[in-house]
Amino acid sequence: xxxxxxxxxxxxxxELAGEPGLLARWDALPAAFTVLGIDRIDGSGPAPLTLDSSxxxxxxxxxxxxxxxxxxxxxxxxxxxxLARRVASLGHLSRGRSGxxxxxxxxxxxxxxxxxxxxxxxxxGGGAPLTAATALDAARAVRALEQSWPYDSIIGDRETGILVxxxxxAHIDHDGVYSIAGPLNAPEPATGAxxxxxxxxxxxxxxxxxxxxxxxxxxxxxxxxxPLGQRAPEDADGVLxxxxxxxxxxxxxxAVEDLLADGFTAVPxxxxxxxxxxxxxxxxxxxxRSAFPVPAPNPSL
Amino acid sequence: xxxxxxGHLILGINVLVLGYLPAAWQSPLLKKDSVVDPSYxxxxxxxxxxxxxxxxxxxxxxxxxxxxxxxxxxxxxxxxNWGYVAGATSHVGLVSTAxxxxxxxxxxxxxxxSWDALSGGRAGWNIVTTRGAVSARNFGLAxxxxxxxxxxxxxxxxxxxxxxxDSAATGRDIHxxxxxxxxxxxxxxxxxxxxxxxxxxxxGSPKGRALAGRVAxxxxxxxxxxxxxxxxxxxxxxxxxxxxxSPDDVKILPGLLxxxxxxxxEARRRSDELHDAGPAxxxxxxxxxxxxxxxxKLELDEPFPEEVLAAPTDPQTFQGSMGFRESxxxxxxxxxxxxxxxxxxxxxxxxxHAGFVGTPEQLADHIEDWFHSxxxxxxxxxxxxxxxxxxxxxxxLVPILRRRNLYRHEYETATLRAHLQAASPTPxxx
Numbered sequence: 001x002x003x004x005x006x007x008x009x010x011x012x013x014x015e016l017a018g019e020p021g022l023l024a025r026w027d028a029l030p031a032a033f034t035v036l037g038i039d040r041i042d043g044s045g046p047a048p049l050t051l052d053s054s055x056x057x058x059x060x061x062x063x064x065x066x067x068x069x070x071x072x073x074x075x076x077x078x079x080x081x082x083l084a085r086r087v088a089s090l091g092h093l094s095r096g097r098s099g100x101x102x103x104x105x106x107x108x109x110x111x112x113x114x115x116x117x118x119x120x121x122x123x124x125g126g127g128a129p130l131t132a133a134t135a136l137d138a139a140r141a142v143r144a145l146e147q148s149w150p151y152d153s154i155i156g157d158r159e160t161g162i163l164v165x166x167x168x169x170a171h172i173d174h175d176g177v178y179s180i181a182g183p184l185n186a187p188e189p190a191t192g193a194x195x196x197x198x199x200x201x202x203x204x205x206x207x208x209x210x211x212x213x214x215x216x217x218x219x220x221x222x223x224x225x226x227p228l229g230q231r232a233p234e235d236a237d238g239v240l241x242x243x244x245x246x247x248x249x250x251x252x253x254x255a256v257e258d259l260l261a262d263g264f265t266a267v268p269x270x271x272x273x274x275x276x277x278x279x280x281x282x283x284x285x286x287x288x289r290s291a292f293p294v295p296a297p298n299p300s301l
Numbered sequence: 302x303x304x305x306x307x308g309h310l311i312l313g314i315n316v317l318v319l320g321y322l323p324a325a326w327q328s329p330l331l332k333k334d335s336v337v338d339p340s341y342x343x344x345x346x347x348x349x350x351x352x353x354x355x356x357x358x359x360x361x362x363x364x365x366x367x368x369x370x371x372x373x374x375x376x377x378x379x380x381x382n383w384g385y386v387a388g389a390t391s392h393v394g395l396v397s398t399a400x401x402x403x404x405x406x407x408x409x410x411x412x413x414x415s416w417d418a419l420s421g422g423r424a425g426w427n428i429v430t431t432r433g434a435v436s437a438r439n440f441g442l443a444x445x446x447x448x449x450x451x452x453x454x455x456x457x458x459x460x461x462x463x464x465x466x467d468s469a470a471t472g473r474d475i476h477x478x479x480x481x482x483x484x485x486x487x488x489x490x491x492x493x494x495x496x497x498x499x500x501x502x503x504x505g506s507p508k509g510r511a512l513a514g515r516v517a518x519x520x521x522x523x524x525x526x527x528x529x530x531x532x533x534x535x536x537x538x539x540x541x542x543x544x545x546x547s548p549d550d551v552k553i554l555p556g557l558l559x560x561x562x563x564x565x566x567e568a569r570r571r572s573d574e575l576h577d578a579g580p581a582x583x584x585x586x587x588x589x590x591x592x593x594x595x596x597x598k599l600e601l602d603e604p605f606p607e608e609v610l611a612a613p614t615d616p617q618t619f620q621g622s623m624g625f626r627e628s629x630x631x632x633x634x635x636x637x638x639x640x641x642x643x644x645x646x647x648x649x650x651x652x653x654h655a656g657f658v659g660t661p662e663q664l665a666d667h668i669e670d671w672f673h674s675x676x677x678x679x680x681x682x683x684x685x686x687x688x689x690x691x692x693x694x695x696x697x698l699v700p701i702l703r704r705r706n707l708y709r710h711e712y713e714t715a716t717l718r719a720h721l722q723a724a725s726p727t728p729x730x731x
Binding site: 050094111126166169 | 324326327332333334337338339342343362363364365367368369370371372374375376377378380381382383384385386387388389402403404405406407408411412414415416418419420435438439440441442454481482483484485486487488489490491578579580
């Protein structure tokens with residue numbers, strides 16, 4: 001049995017965020033997840049209009065209660081520390097309904113310097129080539145940062161005055177394409193580290209060590225991308241429907257509702273993203289150095 | 302000053318996560334994980350809106366301090382956090398702090414304008430340059446750039462961001478060539494209900510104030526005394542005028558740390574108990590960082606030596622805020638306390654922001670006095686504990702200010718920029 005997912009383009013995001021009736025229909029869909037702005041990273045963009053993916057995610061987290069979504073990310077103008085903060089924050093505020101889909105280039109972003117197309121435009125003297133290896137390293141850093149602070153280290157013990165067992169927070173000392181000390185300044189979501197998906201553009205696209213990637217969307221992945229209206233393959237775990245930019249969101253939602261009523265596996269709305277796909281929480285790496293000393297009970301003045 | 306101003310003042314809340322005091326998390330109104338609980342943040346937005354407040358602010362920095370005893374170092378990312386609260390509210394303005402040192406101007410411009418559009422034109426950007434090597438090490442750098450360099454970068458960063466916001470309206474690419482950035486492109490984000498986000502600036506260094514005079518529509522100031530506040534108010538308003546702007550285009554909003562009670566004694570008891578429940582070493586650490594000198598090396602029962610007050614060891618590498626430092630030193634010179642006395646005083650007067658402990662009625666008197674003295678356009682209030690402190694502001698302070706014709710009864714404007722512009726005009730500044 002195959003589940004359905006949906007990949008929306010820039011103009012669809014504006015319709016979705018702007019029309020409460022469409023938002024309610026979207027929220028009720030028994031689809032696995034929706035990618036917020038897939039045209040940013042799938043090579044098809046840019047469309048005339050879009051919105052930043054994490055900004056849309058934040059708004060949808062507040063205005064819906066059931067639908068799951070992936071924000072899209074590229075290392076072109078973003079840094080993994082900043083991105084990890086938004087991913088973790090969305091994980092908390094959506095109550096585990098969110099994740100992130102990585103691609104390489106961002107079709108809506110101005111190009112960076114030729115030799116440092118990833119983060120080189122930030123003018124800090126750094127940056128890296130804009131390649132799949134860079135994007136994958138960004139994904140690794142995001143996962144490590146989200147896991148740097150275990151949620152259950154928040155104890156809130158009024159007797160000792162200790163809010164957080166902060167010795168359990170770890171530096172990540174990430175030393176790959178990016179150099180990042182960590183830890184993240186927010187705890188991991190209660191539902192565990194956010195789902196990381198990868199957008200594959202060809203069969204040889206995914207680097208050998210893809211450890212942080214929970215789900216591959218596109219060529220060779222568990223989730224196949226199918227233009228809306230075309231017949232879906234039957235041997236995939238999931239099918240991501242990709243409407244054309246000029247199909248209205250009303251048209252798109254009607255088509256998805258029809259397909260979901262006709263043979264695809266319904267994924268119950270409201271279940272956190274990772275659980276809804278039957279994916280386990282990734283293990284936490286061992287042997288990292290503590291970011292802070294063991295907190296002593298706090299003596300009063 | 303006897304001049305009576307017309308119109309109403311501006312009220313913002315600086316939401317220091319759970320409250321400005323480290324022990325805020327121990328409030329019985331909170332759960333251990335309130336800091337990341339969506340219902341906590343919705344409650345903040347809705348209570349602020351019940352009080353028809355102009356804006357809620359969120360401080361930020363891309364690094365973690367030890368959260369063992371204090372929720373303040375825990376930071377959800379502000380554009381996501383306030384983007385979420387925007388979805389749960391309809392009128393209150395929302396100001397996110399974001400660093401010009403550790404962001405890319407294209408990415409930040411697109412994200413801020415998107416959030417502004419999604420919030421119906423209620424977004425503001427508090428421009429900061431970020432201090433501290435701990436942040437730098439999260440971005441592959443050994444340390445932050447020197448202060449002058451950070452502000453030069455900030456100035457160019459803001460120019461790129463605003464040019465990109467303009468490009469969203471005109472549909473034309475920008476071609477920026479500068480010292481720090483080269484950008485060719487445009488945003489494809491629809492303009493917001495207020496056109497683009499409001500710009501705010503925090504910090505009192507000369508370069509910070511120069512940036513404020515040139516571009517900021519609001520300044521989140523740090524003032525301990527009314528006299529200094531009046532001086533700085535006029536200084537920034539004149540800087541705006543020197544840049545061809547109206548003094549009304551930049552609103553001055555100092556922070557004010559609050560502990561409120563139904564009697565003055567109750568307020569002091571509340572403040573004492575919250576301070577006693579927090580880490581004792583905080584005030585020494587805080588003062589050391591704020592003035593650029595290790596305070597633990599000073600004799601507790603002696604006055605501050607002049608060389609400590611005169612200047613930080615090296616202004617270029619000093620990690621604190623120049624504005625906070627100036628306001629602290631001014632107060633120490635005025636009252637000549639011993640180190641111990643000053644550390645005790647700061648239990649009530651807090652950080653570089655002024656503190657207030659008393660009743661809502663007394664707070665209204667204080668706000669009215671500073672407003673009519675030409676020291677402020679409004680305050681950015683910082684409750685000790687948000688969970689009940691914000692309710693007292695919305696349900697007790699605001700009605701008093703309304704009765705005195707100092708505050709509006711209902712929202713009369715829809716966007717953050719319109720909220721700010723609807724406030725009282727600037728009194729004479731010459």
